[in-house]
Amino acid sequence: GGYLAVYRDIDESKRLHERLEHLATTDALTEIANRRSFFERTEAEFDRAKRYGRNISLLMIDVDHFKAINDKHGHGVGDDVLREIAGACQDALRDSDILGRVGGEEFAALLPEANAEMAHMVADRLRCAVLDLAMTTEAGSLSVTVSIGVTTAAKARGDLASIMAEADSALYQAKESGRNKV
Secondary structure, three states, rough: OOOOOOHHHHHHHHHHHHHHHHHHOOOOOOOOHHHHHHHHHHHHHHHHHHHOOEEEEEEEEEEOOOOHHHHOOOOOHHHHHOHHHHHHHHHHHOOOOOOOOOOOOOEEEEOOOOHHHHHHHHHHHHHHHHHHHOOEEEEEOOOOEEEEEEEEEOOOOOOOOHHHHHHHHHHHHHHHHHOOOO
């Protein structure tokens, strides 16, 4: 009629699980959501917006002339530029917004419950935040710009793929009209 108590410390196991979760969902270079994590979170937010009939906006953000930065200053400087841009964008967004790196020099931001006017204001704020970055490299100061495509799904119409295609099309229009544009 006795008792047996077994104590097992699971703190290390929990830390390892949290570390693996971080590695699986975070872009190693920029420390923002990686492509897979961004799309998973975006799909969930889009479904929520559709269920409740809310607006949702998407920004596609591309670094202008990024290949020239890498070619002229090297990949280390290019990596620094991407980290700085990710930080500037993250600082300019709300906590409820989702920012992710979806390609080499391409980022995306989902803005839950943002109408078209708000989305354009946020996009321009991001564009200006990147333009105002004071980046100093081994070769001197470097200024960088981004082009941003914006789309809004009123009451989360359509599906995520079509909304992303619209934002991507708007991004190319911004690039074709001179870059550093929304």
